[in-house]
Amino acid sequence: MMQPEFLTFPDPDAVAAEAATRFLNLAEAAIAARGQFVVALAGGSTPERLYKLLATRELDWEKIVVFFSDDRFLSPASRFSNAGLALRLLPLNPKITYPVPAETSLDAAECAVQYERELVAALGPEPRFDLILLGMGDDGHTASLFPGKEALTARKLVTHSTPGVLPPPVDRITFTFLLINAARNVLFLVTGANKKEKVVRWRAGEGSVSTLPVLGVAPTEGTLTVLLDEAAGS
Template identity: 40%
Template sequence: MKKFVEVLADKTSLIERARAVVVDKIVSAIASNGQCSIALAGGSTPKPLYEALAQEDLPWEKIHIFWGDERYVAPDHKDSNQRMARQAWLDKVAIPESNIHPVPTQAQNPTTDAESYEVVVKDSLPVEDGTFPKFDIILLGMGDDGHTASLFPQTPVLNETTKAIAVGNKDGEPRITFTVPLINQANCVLFLVSGKNKQTALEQVFAPQGDAITYPSRLINPQGELWWLLDLDAGAKLEATVSG
């Protein structure tokens, strides 16, 4: 694993750096494989990144979009990660609808929908014998409790080792989420973290020794590249290059 940690001067600089990295990774993946698979994050931090990507001139027909986790709500619900990404980015570019692979949430059974999404992911991506599907890019955020995707502290899904997609739990509400081994199979995992309220969790995640069940972002160690892009509010206490 190659690890990169950058602390940017402010959120605007964070988003611009993320845009540059994501575009570079998309272009590189297409040059190598003829297409690029990217899994999106929810939450407020990546929205301006998606808005910036909507301004890019990219070969959209070669880009396939997935989601790393989803609330168990209808696609048009205000809390839907799919809805946010479509409004900020996907509805504004000429990407074929067949290249957009949202998490299903309509079966009235989260386990059934998680299993269905695993089939979609495995049918869409390369899977080497005995391993998990390999994404080119997975975008992640991190909560002030150290969770990422819908991998929340002290929840059973953290121990999942055989499924690529599983059901997580947030305060008793189901979430469909990528599992740790699926995320760690990726060529590039990119965390975007903003805000002073993330400082304590980041210290725990970056500590030489720590409890990954309490701070699940510690579990993310991909076989490819791991990028942590932080604004200064989030990363002020970490030793990293400050730029922007």
């Protein structure tokens, strides 16, 4: 399994700039090799910086297939929706963009099942993302894989979780480690001094997946890169 590569940059803007460069390079390579770039986007303040940068770059969005590594069980119209953030900022192709189907009559568990069906229908029974973007919370969670939750041990591709520590307190839909670790490339964006203690433990491999979920991210045949700002990584 791939060990994380930790890279530190001066500030969140520099992290976003590096992420944009990597996104662009991976997209061009994937489209050249396989005709499309399959990416899972994330939410939060650092990805927002990234998306604003990507909106200014030359990318073939008609060939970029977009899913979301996790989202709140909310309409994309909500300001808390990861999909809503990306849809507002990026020129995504609606025919190959797949928000979590939270606006249906399904409950969160049924929504996770439906999202996995959509994923398999689009990408095949063993989906492999070219890039999965992730962040880390100050409790060590990633995607919506929170400490101590059942989602940590799910053997599906997509599952649901009860709320974690972040507002609003709504259920979540999330990729599982099974799906994340099949990716060709996993890229973490981690910024802020409140993340520093967990980054230290992550780099040392201290703790368990139950207490520090980021430790569960270990691609079987892919790269794992963690972009840190000075506050999180010094």
